[in-house]
Amino acid sequence: MPETSDRKDDHIRIIEEEDVETSGTGFADVEFVHEALPEIHRDEIDTTTTLFGHELAVPIVIESMTGGHPNTTKINRALAEAAQEVGVAMGVGSQRAGIELDDEDLLESYTVVRDAAPDAFLYGNVGAAQLLEYDVDDVETAVEMIDADAMAIHLNFLQEAVQPEGDVDAQGCLEAIEHIASDLSVPIVVKETGNGISRETARRLADADVDAIDVAGQGGTTWSGIESYRAAAVGADRQEKVGQLFRAWGVPTAVSTIEAANEHDCVIASGGVRSGLDVAKAVALGARAGGLAKPFLRPAGQGTEAVVDFLETLALELRTAMFVTGSASVEDLREAEYVVLGRTQEYLTQRRQ
Amino acid sequence: MPETSDRKDDHIRIIEEEDVETSGTGFADVEFVHEALPEIHRDEIDTTTTLFGHELAVPIVIESMTGGHPNTTKINRALAEAAQEVGVAMGVGSQRAGIELDDEDLLESYTVVRDAAPDAFLYGNVGAAQLLEYDVDDVETAVEMIDADAMAIHLNFLQEAVQPEGDVDAQGCLEAIEHIASDLSVPIVVKETGNGISRETARRLADADVDAIDVAGQGGTTWSGIESYRAAAVGADRQEKVGQLFRAWGVPTAVSTIEAANEHDCVIASGGVRSGLDVAKAVALGARAGGLAKPFLRPAGQGTEAVVDFLETLALELRTAMFVTGSASVEDLREAEYVVLGRTQEYLTQRRQ
Amino acid sequence: MPETSDRKDDHIRIIEEEDVETSGTGFADVEFVHEALPEIHRDEIDTTTTLFGHELAVPIVIESMTGGHPNTTKINRALAEAAQEVGVAMGVGSQRAGIELDDEDLLESYTVVRDAAPDAFLYGNVGAAQLLEYDVDDVETAVEMIDADAMAIHLNFLQEAVQPEGDVDAQGCLEAIEHIASDLSVPIVVKETGNGISRETARRLADADVDAIDVAGQGGTTWSGIESYRAAAVGADRQEKVGQLFRAWGVPTAVSTIEAANEHDCVIASGGVRSGLDVAKAVALGARAGGLAKPFLRPAGQGTEAVVDFLETLALELRTAMFVTGSASVEDLREAEYVVLGRTQEYLTQRRQ
Amino acid sequence: MPETSDRKDDHIRIIEEEDVETSGTGFADVEFVHEALPEIHRDEIDTTTTLFGHELAVPIVIESMTGGHPNTTKINRALAEAAQEVGVAMGVGSQRAGIELDDEDLLESYTVVRDAAPDAFLYGNVGAAQLLEYDVDDVETAVEMIDADAMAIHLNFLQEAVQPEGDVDAQGCLEAIEHIASDLSVPIVVKETGNGISRETARRLADADVDAIDVAGQGGTTWSGIESYRAAAVGADRQEKVGQLFRAWGVPTAVSTIEAANEHDCVIASGGVRSGLDVAKAVALGARAGGLAKPFLRPAGQGTEAVVDFLETLALELRTAMFVTGSASVEDLREAEYVVLGRTQEYLTQRRQ
Numbered sequence A, B, C, D: 001m002p003e004t005s006d007r008k009d010d011h012i013r014i015i016e017e018e019d020v021e022t023s024g025t026g027f028a029d030v031e032f033v034h035e036a037l038p039e040i041h042r043d044e045i046d047t048t049t050t051l052f053g054h055e056l057a058v059p060i061v062i063e064s065m066t067g068g069h070p071n072t073t074k075i076n077r078a079l080a081e082a083a084q085e086v087g088v089a090m091g092v093g094s095q096r097a098g099i100e101l102d103d104e105d106l107l108e109s110y111t112v113v114r115d116a117a118p119d120a121f122l123y124g125n126v127g128a129a130q131l132l133e134y135d136v137d138d139v140e141t142a143v144e145m146i147d148a149d150a151m152a153i154h155l156n157f158l159q160e161a162v163q164p165e166g167d168v169d170a171q172g173c174l175e176a177i178e179h180i181a182s183d184l185s186v187p188i189v190v191k192e193t194g195n196g197i198s199r200e201t202a203r204r205l206a207d208a209d210v211d212a213i214d215v216a217g218q219g220g221t222t223w224s225g226i227e228s229y230r231a232a233a234v235g236a237d238r239q240e241k242v243g244q245l246f247r248a249w250g251v252p253t254a255v256s257t258i259e260a261a262n263e264h265d266c267v268i269a270s271g272g273v274r275s276g277l278d279v280a281k282a283v284a285l286g287a288r289a290g291g292l293a294k295p296f297l298r299p300a301g302q303g304t305e306a307v308v309d310f311l312e313t314l315a316l317e318l319r320t321a322m323f324v325t326g327s328a329s330v331e332d333l334r335e336a337e338y339v340v341l342g343r344t345q346e347y348l349t350q351r352r353q
C-alpha cells in the first residue's frame, strides 16, 4: 500500500475524484432466505462478536487506510473516535512512513488513533515486502506506535506491479510472515488489498500460523485502477494500460470469503462490502466480521459524527438482516439459510472440481 | 400492516404516487408447455375451486388491503361488490383500528364488505404481533365485524423493522398463532406481506395447524420500499436507507409457492401476481389460488364495474392458459407440464441441496 | 387461421404494418462446431431431400399462408412459380373459403398455384376445427382444388381464443385427424401456427398415424399478437390484453423440433426460421425440412423473381453451413456436431427430468 | 486468405475502415485465481518458450498477415524488425503472389522479413487449397523466399465461400497436408483464419503428423465479415448477406484452444487475442503461444518502434499475469489455477457429452 507521504496524497485525490471501484463481489448472487416468523425481538439481537478475545459491538472493521502524512491526522481521529464510540475495530494505513521517518507531525497521524480510541480494537499495518527489510523489533515499533491490539501485514503485489516504481519482489514473504507470526507480541492479520485470497493461499497462511486472514477480495476499491490513473497522470502509458487491464482482477470477495473460511477460522471479509447486509452475508459465508475501507473516507472527512452515523446505519442494516433471518446472535447468523446463484455459484462449482 | 387511520392514508398516497413494486417473482422463469391439441371446449373449462369448503368461481383472491378509515369504505364496497358478482374471495385490511377504536364511520369501512357481498368468501385480518395483546375474543370481534369466513394473520416484520415506530417484537408469535388456530371459530390463513414464506417457516406453520398459508412473496408490492418513502418524507434518513436496501428482500413468489406447497396443502400464491397467466402458473406450482393486492387499487377507486372488468380479464387470461395447456379443470391445471428456468431454477436447485 | 376473405385482409395489413414477430426460437442457442477441413467441394454438396417420396432441391418449405381472396392470387402465383423454379415445397392458406364459397375469382387464388407450379410439391390447408364439420369428401375437394400432394391440418387454438369470434371448441380434433389420416387420398401434415408441438402432442399425433408434423413453434410470427392488434382496432380491450399476454406463448421452435423429431420421423421445423443457417440447424436437430412463412410475404408482393432470389439466398446460406460443417448431403448434416447452450439447454434438461 | 495484390489492398482498406472484429473468444469467461503470495520476483520471471526448438523471449506470435504487394514491404519490415528486437515469432501473409508472379518489388515485400530479422523465428504461408496445385518444390520456394523456420498452411474455407470468386474445393486437402508434413524441409503449422479448429479436426491433423496447430478461433478478425463488406462494395448482395450471417461463425478461441491442446501438444492460440492477459489465459488453457494479427496492423503502419512498444506492453501484461498467479515460468503458467464460467463452460460441458 502507499507508503510515502506524497504518494498517499496522490492516492486520496484519485480515490475522491475518479472511478476506483469495480463490481462483482458476488454478494448480489448470495440471497438470504427470509424468515417470516423470526421469534425474536429485533432490539434484543446480540450483534457482538470477538476478535482475538476482544469484544466488538458489531462485527465490523474499519479497514486499514491512512496515516503517514500530517493532513491525515484529522481523518484517523474521526475514524478512531467513532470506533471507540460504536465499538468496532479499526486499522491504520501502512506505518512505513512512521517507522522510517522521524517527524512528530507525521507520527501524530498514527498515534492519534489510540489517543482517540483508548478502548477500541486497533491494529497496525506493514507491507509483506517490508518484512524482508525489517526485523521483529521494527514491527514492534509499529505496534507500540499505536499500542496496537494486532498487526496487519498487507499483500498488494498487483498494485506494486502496476506502479512504475513498485516493489515487485515477492520472494521470501511467506517465511517472513511465518516468522513474525511466531515472534510478534500481538496477533497478526494477513490481508490482501482488493484482489482476494484463494483457498490455496489461505491454506499456506493457515500453515504459517497467522492469526487471521482479511480477504479484501475483488469487487470494491481497485488499486490496479488507482495506480492506472496515477500512471496516466505522469504519462506512463504502459503502466496505465496494464492497470486498466487488471482493474477487476482477483477472487470475488464472496468466493474468497468462503474459500478462506474453509481453511482458517478467523476470516475478515472485505473488498466491496457496502452495507450491513453485505456484512451479514459475509458472516453467513463464514467470516467473523466484515470490513470496509473506501466508504469511510467521505464521512471521515466530515468528522466523527458522520462516521458514527454511517456505522450506526451499517449496524441497523446488519441487525435488520439478522432479524428477518431469525438470527438472535452472530453465531446464529452463521447458520442462516441462503442460496448462492449465478456466476458466483459457477465459480464455486468450478473450484470444487 | 398499516393500522392507524393516518398511516393508512400515507401508505395509499405513496402506493399511488411512487414506484413501490419490485420484480423477480420468478413467474417469468416458469414456462408452460403448449398443448396444441387441447381436446376441450374453452367455454366449458371449469375454473371453480374450493377454499375451506367454499366454492370460488375462479381461484383468485383479492388480497387484504384496506379498511380503518372512513374514506376507504368506497374502495372496500367496490371490491366486495365485485367479489360477490364474480365469485372470488376477498380480504379486508388490518382490523386493528376496527377492534381498538370506537367509531361508526370507521367501522363501516369494514362492515361494508359483508353488506355488499353477502355470499362471497370474506376474510378478516390482524397482525401476528397483535395476537400477543389480544385474546381469542378480540379476534372473534374481528370475525363478527364482517361475518368472516376466515381470518388472515399477517406477518410483516420487515416492514415493522423499517418503520421508525415499528413493532419489532416477534417473540411468541408462533405460539399465539397455534393458539388462535386451535380456538378460533373460523379457519385461519397465515400470510406474509411481500417477503415470502420459506419451506422452513411453512413447516412450522403446518405444525401449528394453520388452515392455509398465503405466501405473499418477493416480486410485487414492497412494503420495505413504501416505508422507505414514508421515512424519507419525515427526514428519517437511516430508515430510508434501510428500506431501500431491503426493497427486494424475500423469497421469490414462485419459489415460495413451491416450497410452501410442499409443506401445506392449502397455499395461496401472492406477491407480484399480475395476470391470469401468473395465477395459472401459481396453481401449476401447487397453489390453491392466486392473490393480488395492488393491481385492484386503481379499479377499486373507479368503482365496482372497473373491478368486475379487471376480474373478468384475469379470469379470461386464466381460462386461456387452461385451454392451451389442455386443462379442463383447476385440478388438471395442477398437473400441467411446465419448465422452470434461469435464476428460479438455480434457487430451487440450491435449496434442494 | 384466417378463413374469411375480409379477415384475411385485416391480417395481411396488420402483418405488414405492425410488429408481429417475437424472438426466442432457440436457434441462437444452437451453435454448429466449425469444420475447418470439410474435404468436399461446396458446389457438389447435395442439398436434395425427399418429402413423401417427392424430391425437393433444398429442404425448404414455403409455409401455408394465403388464398381465399381474389387479391391474393398474385401472391400465390409468385410463390408457386418460385417453388416450381427452385424446387421447394409450398403450402396454400386455409382453403375454407374455397370449400365453402362458390366464387370463381376467389377459387383462382388457390388454383393458381398448380397452374404456376405443375411439378412442385404443393399442399392444401384446412383447420383442425373444420374437420369436425367436414367429411372426407370435403377435404378431397380441397385436395383436388390444387391437385395437392398433401394436406396440412392446422392447429391454432390460441389464435382462436384471442379472437372475439374465435372457434374455441377443440374437442374431437384428434379423432377427426386420425380419421382423415387413414381415409384421405394424400398424406397429411399436422401443423401448428406459431406455438409449437410438444413431445406429448407429437406422440399423440404419431399414434394417430399422421404423415408429418410441422412444429411452427414459438419465436416467429405471433398470431396471438396479430389478433391483439385486430382486437385493439375494434375496441375489444379484453382480447387485446389477452393477446398481448400470450404474445410469446409456446414451445420454442428449436425445442419443439427436437421433441417432435424424437416422436416422429417426418418433422418440418418452422416458426421464426429466418435464414438458411436456421434451416441447417433445424435439420441437425432432426427436421426433414425448414419452413418459413412471413419472410416470403414481401418478396411475393414484388413478384416471382424476388421470391426466387430469396430462395436462392436461403439455399446458399444452407449450402454454406453444410460446407463448413463438412456435410456433403442433408443426411450428413443430420449428423453434424453442434452444441445447445443457454435457456434452450435449460429447457431441454428440465423436460428430460 | 487474400492472394492477389489488388485483393490484398481491398482487404487492408476494409480492415482499417470497417468493423471487422467480433467478440466471443470466451477469454472473458476464463478467470485466473489470484495468488496473493507469489513468492517470486516479477522481473526474474522467465517468459521464454520454445517453438520447434527455437527460443522465443515471450510466447507471442505475430500472425500471418501480409506481403505480396510492394506497398506492404514497409509493414513487414516493421513487424520483422520488432520480432527480431523483442524475440517473438512472425509469419508472413500468403506467399501465393510471391510464388506465382515474377516481380522484384513484390518479392521484396516477403524477403524483407529475413533481412530485417536474421535471427527471429519466421514462417511462411500458403493456402491448403494451393497445396493441391503445388508440388513440394513450390512450397520449398516459399520456404527459401524468407529462409523460413516453418511453413503455415492456412484453412479459410468460410472466407472462400463468401467470396463470389472463392475457391470452394476442399477435397484432398488433408492428404496434401499429410504429404507436405512428411516431405517439407521445415515443420508445418496448420492454421485457421478466424473460425477455429475443433477437437475432431485437431485429431485428424495430429494423425496427419502436422507439427503445430494454430487455432485462429472465433472472436477476433472475421474474414466472413470482411468479405461481406467487399461483396457489398461490388453489389454482390447475396454474398454480402451470407457474409453477415456467418460473421461470428466458428469455435470460440478459448474452446478451440482447449480442444486442440487435448489432441496436439503444440498449439498456438489466436483469434481475438488482444492482451498479454489473453496470452496468459491461452497458455493456461494449453497453448504453447498466443498469436495476434489485426492489433499489429496499426503500429506496423507507424513503424518498428510502435510495434516494439506494443510487444513490450503485451509482454508486461503477460508477465504481470504470471506474477499474480505465482508462475515463475511459462511451464508454471500452464499449471495456474483458473475457472471457466458462463457460455464457455456450457460449450465445453456440451462437447464432453
Ligand SMILES: Cc1cc2nc3c(=O)[nH]c(=O)nc-3n(C[C@H](O)[C@H](O)[C@H](O)COP(=O)(O)O)c2cc1C
Residues within 6 Å of the ligand: A001, A002, A011, A012, A015, A063, A064, A065, A066, A092, A093, A094, A125, A152, A153, A154, A155, A191, A192, A193, A194, A216, A219, A220, A221, A270, A271, A272, A273, A291, A292, A293, A294, A295, A297
Ligand atoms: C484510501 C485507502 C487507503 C488504503 N490504504 C491501505 C493501507 O495503507 N494498507 C492496507 O493494507 N490497505 C489499504 N487500503 C486497502 C483497504 O484496507 C481494503 O483492503 C480495500 O480498500 C478493499 O476495501 P474497500 O472495497 O471497502 O475499499 C486502502 C484503501 C483505501 C480506500
Ligand SMILES: Cc1cc2nc3c(=O)[nH]c(=O)nc-3n(C[C@H](O)[C@H](O)[C@H](O)COP(=O)(O)O)c2cc1C
Residues within 6 Å of the ligand: B001, B002, B011, B012, B015, B063, B064, B065, B066, B092, B093, B094, B125, B152, B153, B154, B155, B191, B192, B193, B194, B216, B219, B220, B221, B270, B271, B272, B273, B291, B292, B293, B294, B295, B297
Ligand atoms: C394498499 C395495500 C394495503 C395493504 N394492507 C394490508 C393489510 O392491511 N394487511 C395485510 O395482511 N396485507 C396488506 N397488504 C399486503 C397484501 O395483502 C399483499 O400481501 C401484498 O401487497 C403482495 O401482493 P401484491 O404484490 O399483489 O400487492 C396491503 C397491500 C396493499 C397494496
Ligand SMILES: Cc1cc2nc3c(=O)[nH]c(=O)nc-3n(C[C@H](O)[C@H](O)[C@H](O)COP(=O)(O)O)c2cc1C
Residues within 6 Å of the ligand: C001, C002, C011, C012, C015, C063, C064, C065, C066, C092, C093, C094, C125, C152, C153, C154, C155, C191, C192, C193, C194, C216, C219, C220, C221, C270, C271, C272, C273, C291, C292, C293, C294, C295, C297
Ligand atoms: C400471412 C400469414 C398467413 C398465414 N396463414 C396461415 C393459414 O392460413 N394456415 C396455416 O396453417 N398457417 C398460416 N400461417 C402460419 C404459418 O404457416 C406458419 O406456421 C407461422 O407463420 C410460423 O412461421 P413464420 O414465423 O415463418 O411466419 C400464416 C402465416 C402468415 C405470416
Ligand SMILES: Cc1cc2nc3c(=O)[nH]c(=O)nc-3n(C[C@H](O)[C@H](O)[C@H](O)COP(=O)(O)O)c2cc1C
Residues within 6 Å of the ligand: D001, D002, D011, D012, D015, D063, D064, D065, D066, D092, D093, D094, D125, D152, D153, D154, D155, D191, D192, D193, D194, D216, D219, D220, D221, D270, D271, D272, D273, D291, D292, D293, D294, D295, D297
Ligand atoms: C490484415 C490481415 C491479413 C491476413 N492475412 C492472412 C494470410 O495471408 N494468411 C493467413 O493464414 N492468415 C491471414 N490472416 C489471419 C490471421 O493470421 C489470424 O489467423 C486471424 O486474423 C485471427 O487473428 P486476429 O483476431 O488477432 O486478427 C490475416 C489477418 C489480417 C488481420
